[in-house]
Amino acid sequence: MANIRQIAKEAGVSVTTVSRVLNGHPYVREDKRQAVIAAMDQLQYTPNRNAVHLAKGRTFMVAVMLPFANHPYFSGLVDGIAYEALQHQYRIILCQTDYNISEEERVLQLLRDKLVDGVIICSRQSSWHDIEPYKAYGPVVACEYTDVPSFSSIYMDHYQTMKHALDVLMDYGHQRIGYCLGRPDSYNSDKRLLAYREALQQLGEPFRPEWGFHHCYNVEDGAEVIRTLLQMEERPTALLVAGDQSAAGMMLELRNHSEADIRSFSIIGFDNLPIAKVLGLTTFDLSSYDIGRKAFELFKYQLDHPDDPPEHHELPFRMIHRSSVYRVNA
Amino acid sequence: MANIRQIAKEAGVSVTTVSRVLNGHPYVREDKRQAVIAAMDQLQYTPNRNAVHLAKGRTFMVAVMLPFANHPYFSGLVDGIAYEALQHQYRIILCQTDYNISEEERVLQLLRDKLVDGVIICSRQSSWHDIEPYKAYGPVVACEYTDVPSFSSIYMDHYQTMKHALDVLMDYGHQRIGYCLGRPDSYNSDKRLLAYREALQQLGEPFRPEWGFHHCYNVEDGAEVIRTLLQMEERPTALLVAGDQSAAGMMLELRNHSEADIRSFSIIGFDNLPIAKVLGLTTFDLSSYDIGRKAFELFKYQLDHPDDPPEHHELPFRMIHRSSVYRVNA
DNA sequence: GCTTGCTCTGAAACGCGTTTCATCCTTTAT
């Protein structure tokens, strides 16, 4: 494989000139430029990307930290990041952490070790406190609310969405409300639970831990929740589900039971996945694709304007009313 | 940021020795090793990955070429690749091509330009003929059948799966059969269509282009197909659908219509996604996760044994019988 | 005629870790 020095020799110019041609620098006489191009053509030269990265101190790559990609929320996020990255000639390194803290740290080390120009955190387990030092090596963007101001972020206020959903359910006369969340100890889950407990207080209802489910991500998780609930004597009349995927699993599992069972649970989902529409699931509109795009933009902006303060975008939420919420007979 | 030469000076040894410590080379006296480690600690040294990559001529990264990631088949594939990559200290660069040929070429160029040690092609538009030259730069693995022997590959025989599904439908008395596929011009679609046309011939049925649908990937695509079919005077009694995602969309859309409509179409899907189970969809078992893992293994093997001939794994198929295929009244 | 200011060019240094090769020092085997 040819290198830049061979091209220089072949074209009868210095390596500097070859480099200039490569980088579209002006100040190269046309005949020399042509000679260089001819030499590159003849020797089938292409620059070694590692050498470019080393010399430039930049790699045009971002690390994308997420627990797993086979979930519509995250794959949408990745899609959005990838789309925007493509526009800016960036590549993404997909780093699945499975919420493993040391794996997450290894992702941040890619930034410190100059393999990537920045990190986009889709979801994480580590504390912001542990992540913060890596900010010194390049932009770190979060796709969730952070109470640490040194990162740019884009997020939804899940205290508010939960509160809104609870208000809607109460309007429909529900008092016995259960919930399904993902990780129990995440920031968003905490906020949702806060709204939940406040609503219970408002209703004068006790907190019943058996009506709360965690680690719900997939269709199958939702189906399992319904099977569990159907075994109970005392059941909630409504369920707030932090993901359409599992909400869909619930609705589908209900349909495997009696007609009465189907209408015995009102369900509100989250994400507005295509399946929500087909199922008539009331949910919140949330385009993880758009969040991904925005996250990349925030990264790029921070990279190009390192001295500007980080930006924080709170996304407005919007509920999509369909037919999965029933009125409770008074 | 410190570099290896500063560490050498600080520890009172040569850079070679530092490099040896870094790479766990023997032939370093214990006291020197300790001195080096102390120096690295003190200066908070970590190696610049780009320099390592340049010097080693290896990057411990693979490019994963796929059209898009927000589809369960592909995200499962990515998950599998990522899992196996992690075991081997490899990173993956996710390259979404949207089936754009020049974008696909750009992915292969990453291999030529030494940014990745290999490429795993999940699905592609380019001809194998155009891809083949890149083999010279490193292992290229395909997650589909290739008629070009120079790549390792792992695939299912979709002529056989389609044939099997058709046989089952015919056993159940179906004669009027439609299909839903993804891209119309892909190798797999061609093979499926071949089996399809042979079955029609066997049945003495004409080929009705209006019963064939393409570009079906998502729930919404499937729902749309059903709406279209319900408008027709003459309808098929069974549908072969090349993905559970769209098959699910069909079943769900049918449920939005009359009870009679639901049973008016027998449906066979593909992939055995979680939703297929909940819906009682008859489908083919196919773990894209396992394919992904195997694909990475094939890549790694080719990398470590460049002179061994490429391997080709044909996966056995297995139909999972559930309740979406009805018997036709004779 | 002379200064100022571009345009154009290349030598050399730089970014940084790895590898080759020569050398010196110990052991172990004979």
Add this chain to the structure above:
DNA sequence: ATAAAGGATGAAACGCGTTTCAGAGCAAGC
């Protein structure tokens, strides 16, 4: 005692493109 075989170590070359800086050539401005 002595040759053969390892162990240990560092200088220098290498992988390869970019950038700095000095300098040459040439045109516009006064």
